Amino acid sequence: MEVKVTASKNYSVVIKDDISSFNSYVKDLKGDKVAIITDSNVDALYGGLLDKAFSNKKVSEYVIKAGEDSKNANNYLQILNFLAKNEFKRNDTIVAFGGGVVGDLAGFVAGTYMRGINLIMIPTTILSMVDSSVGGKTAINLDSGKNLAGVFYQPSLVYIAVDFLKTLPKREVLSGMGEVIKYYFIGDTITYDDIVKGATKDLIRKCVQIKADIVNRDEKESGERKLLNLGHTVGHAIEKASNYFISHGECVLLGLKKAIVISKAVNGLTEENAKKAEEILALSNSKLSISFDKNELINYLKNDKKGKGNKVDFILLNNNLKSEIVTLDIEKVYELI
Numbered sequence: 001m002e003v004k005v006t007a008s009k010n011y012s013v014v015i016k017d018d019i020s021s022f023n024s025y026v027k028d029l030k031g032d033k034v035a036i037i038t039d040s041n042v043d044a045l046y047g048g049l050l051d052k053a054f055s056n057k058k059v060s061e062y063v064i065k066a067g068e069d070s071k072n073a074n075n076y077l078q079i080l081n082f083l084a085k086n087e088f089k090r091n092d093t094i095v096a097f098g099g100g101v102v103g104d105l106a107g108f109v110a111g112t113y114m115r116g117i118n119l120i121m122i123p124t125t126i127l128s129m130v131d132s133s134v135g136g137k138t139a140i141n142l143d144s145g146k147n148l149a150g151v152f153y154q155p156s157l158v159y160i161a162v163d164f165l166k167t168l169p170k171r172e173v174l175s176g177m178g179e180v181i182k183y184y185f186i187g188d189t190i191t192y193d194d195i196v197k198g199a200t201k202d203l204i205r206k207c208v209q210i211k212a213d214i215v216n217r218d219e220k221e222s223g224e225r226k227l228l229n230l231g232h233t234v235g236h237a238i239e240k241a242s243n244y245f246i247s248h249g250e251c252v253l254l255g256l257k258k259a260i261v262i263s264k265a266v267n268g269l270t271e272e273n274a275k276k277a278e279e280i281l282a283l284s285n286s287k288l289s290i291s292f293d294k295n296e297l298i299n300y301l302k303n304d305k306k307g308k309g310n311k312v313d314f315i316l317l318n319n320n321l322k323s324e325i326v327t328l329d330i331e332k333v334y335e336l337i
């Protein structure tokens with residue numbers, strides 16, 4: 001299975017069962033060096049797995065501590081220095097081998113080291129397979145918020161091997177399914193039964209295709225790409241307020257719940273259809289519900305990079321259970337949540 005991205009760079013998202021055919025995709029790689037950036041968990045499980053594919057290169061590995069905390073400026077600078085010290089040139093390659101944290105950080109490094117070095121993504125979580133590895137958004141977190149520094153930088157290849165998911169902890173499966181469920185409300189191809197079956201190759205392909213189609217039309221998020229932020233405006237605020245204790249995808253699910261509430265109030269979503277949307281959310285089996293400080297959330301929304309003064313672009317559901325962009329007063333959001 002393959003999905004094509006045709007943005008500022010054209011590349012394939014290859015979707016396979018395992019890593020066995022990866023070498024055939026990288027055999028003609030330019031340069032003589034490869035840096036594999038990964039995290040401590042992925043390294044413990046799969047360290048050394050890619051070495052054979054790069055047997056004709058000088059391979060170095062950079063392992064960050066697993067977890068969202070690692071998506072920071074310190075690691076970013078350290079990896080840049082690591083590349084410089086090892087004399088990486090622009091035609092050498094960075095491989096982001098791990099989940100969204102590794103992908104976002106390594107992607108930002110790749111996009112900025114010497115103004116851009118070749119990047120290959122090998123996502124190993126559901127979330128990174130269906131979302132973060134595709135589309136070229138890279139970022140690190142700053143003290144004031146998530147993903148505040150980053151660049152758009154497309155990889156040259158995304159290689160998905162669904163077998164990696166066999167070792168994924170339950171919490172991370174749940175987190176990934178949050179993002180998958182988001183796609184149900186964005187594209188037309190995902191069915192209720194698909195979600196019941198979980199993260200199969202076919203479901204991953206459908207998600208990637210929905211994302212690729214949107215990125216192909218609006219790479220830099222001037223319009224349509226904002227739809228992919230469904231559940232994320234409130235979701236990010238909760239994520240930050242919980243100090244990243246709650247996983248990204250679960251925060252998206254909580255954000256989706258709020259989007260349903262707001263859609264009922266201001267976007268014509270009927271009670272009956274809101275129930276249907278909630279049934280889809282329930283398939284995630286997330287039992288989470290949290291209370292949070294409204295003022296903290298509003299402050300966060302005001303600082304959000306998608307905010308415009310007292311207004312915020314919110315992604316709501318219409319009565320066909322599809323997402324659309326609605327600009328709302330932040331005060332109104334305060335009232336409704």
Ligand SMILES: NC(=O)c1ccc[n+]([C@@H]2O[C@H](COP(=O)([O-])OP(=O)(O)OC[C@H]3O[C@@H](n4cnc5c(N)ncnc54)[C@H](O)[C@@H]3O)[C@@H](O)[C@H]2O)c1
Pocket residue numbers: 039040041042045066067068071098099100101102104124125126127128131132133134135136137138139147164165166167168169172175176248249
């Ligand atoms: N760039 C984008 O477009 C985009 C989109 C969505 C999310 N994100 C970002 O992605 C990040 C979340 O990504 P994530 O959910 O993949 O988190 P993650 O990278 O932290 O991975 C989750 C956990 O799973 C472990 N892990 C990874 N692969 C594994 C495997 N195969 N087996 C066992 N354990 C494994 C990791 O070590 C980590 O502990 C957030 O920082 C979010 O902001 C970015």
Ligand SMILES: [Zn+2]
Pocket residue numbers: 131179232248252
């Ligand atoms: Zn997300």
